[in-house]
Amino acid sequence: MxxxxxxxxxxxxxxxxxxxxxxxxxxxxxxxxxxxxxxxxxxxxxxxxxxxxxxxxxxxxxxxxxxxxxxxxxxxxxxxxxxxEPDTWKMLYRIALGRKTREFDPALHALRHLLAETDTAESEKVHERLTQIEEILTTMDHFIDRFLENEEKSKTILGFFKNFAPR
Amino acid sequence: MxxxxxxxxxxxxxxxxxxxxxxxxxxxxxxxxxxxxxxxxxxxxxxxxxxxxxxxxxxxxxxxxxxxxxxxxxxxxxxxxxxxEPDTWKMLYRIALGRKTREFDPALHALRHLLAETDTAESEKVHERLTQIEEILTTMDHFIDRFLENEEKSKTILGFFKNFAPR
DNA sequence: CACTCCATTCAGAAACTATTGAAAAATAGG
DNA sequence: CCTATTTTTCAATAGTTTCTGAATGGAGTG
Structure with a gap:
């Protein structure tokens, strides 16, 4: 080496x-x-x-x-x-979990609160934009949760990712 | 509001x-x-x-x-x-692209170089560990590339993500 | 219990990043 | 081409994070 x-x-x-x-x-x-x-x-x-x-x-x-x-x-x-840590997967989701809890979750929370308080009529455009972002973040949130659930699931997701690898 | x-x-x-x-x-x-x-x-x-x-x-x-x-x-x-930027997707992949280029790619490169130079016999354990990480990062790399390719593809991926949302 | 060896803590130093505000540059109108 | 207004730049400063090394703690040993 x-x-x-x-x-x-x-x-x-x-x-x-x-x-x-x-x-x-x-x-x-x-x-x-x-x-x-x-x-x-x-x-x-x-x-x-x-x-x-x-x-x-x-x-x-x-x-x-x-x-x-x-x-x-x-x-x-x-x-x-x-x-x-010999288990690479374990290592990766520990890292991912930390970031999610510290940074991702609070922002998503705040966004949902904001949306709950926002009147659609008041500003159509802004409401739509925020709704779009909320939808994307929520989907990512579920995705990450699944990833973090347990080792088996993660391995499934790796296979899943692989569908996108070049043929 | x-x-x-x-x-x-x-x-x-x-x-x-x-x-x-x-x-x-x-x-x-x-x-x-x-x-x-x-x-x-x-x-x-x-x-x-x-x-x-x-x-x-x-x-x-x-x-x-x-x-x-x-x-x-x-x-x-x-x-x-x-x-x-009114197109939320465009916004997200611009952000993702920046990070990938600046931080992810160089590390993956270095890892591949290292693997190329590493003799399997020299340290079985290390080689296996690095290979595992390389595989994961490569898969992520392709995944991100697909995500970044263009708007249409991204929308497909959003649908994909959704398979993981709670029923 | 005194000694040795290693791990940990923590206050201050150093390095790095973000921010300000005043000065310079750009832009448009007359 | 002068003036008024807005934007940009940049050197100085403030703020934050990371790092050091000396002091302290703790665990095993004779």
């Missing part, structure tokens, strides 16, 4: 973190764990990625909260070791 | 902006245009939302670049007026 490629992967995973709402250091650490064969300890992470011990510890804690990494014990060793 | 509800909508649309990678002011202005019956000028936006003229101007420019708002002329009036 070429170390340039490894670094490129770590860094671009770091940038993609924004998409999931995870900061750069967290995402880099996550990438590092993804490409580590064996569980690694915080010292190794810290020196390999040039992130201070303190920050490393905080990021690891956060990543554990997200459920995308696991802490493992190696008998005869006092240190804590970490490894990436 | 209740003004509390309007504000709640504006503010929560502002928070949801992070999801699209649009900053708070931009998203608030966008929300304001969404709920405005007639085109509004920058003065009105600025005073209604308490955003300086300068910042308002920059946000409007950005929003135009994103293609989610339009500038309109009102004859006999020197000022520029703005209105939200």
């Amino acid at each position: 070429d170390s340039d490629e490894l670094n490129r992967f770590i860094e671009s995973w770091g940038s993609m973190g924004i998409l999931w709402g995870i900061n750069r250091s967290m995402a880099r650490i996550h990438a590092f764990l993804l490409i580590s064969e064996k569980p690694v300890d915080s010292e190794e992470i810290s020196t390999s990625l040039n992130i201070s011990r303190g920050n490393t510890s905080m990021c690891l804690k956060e990543l554990r909260n997200w459920g995308v990494i696991q802490r493992v014990n190696i008998s005869g060793d006092r240190r804590d070791f970490y490894t990436a | 209740d003004s509390d509800e309007l504000n709640r909508f504006i503010e929560s649309w502002g928070s949801m902006g992070i999801l699209w990678g649009i900053n708070r002011s931009m998203a608030r202005i966008h929300a304001f245009l969404l709920i405005s019956e007639k085109p509004v000028d920058s003065e009105e936006i600025s005073t209604s939302l308490n955003i300086s003229r300068g910042n308002t101007s920059m946000c409007l420019k950005e929003l135009r670049n994103w293609g989610v708002i339009q500038r309109v002329n009102i004859s006999g009036d020197r000022r520029d007026f703005y209105t939200a």
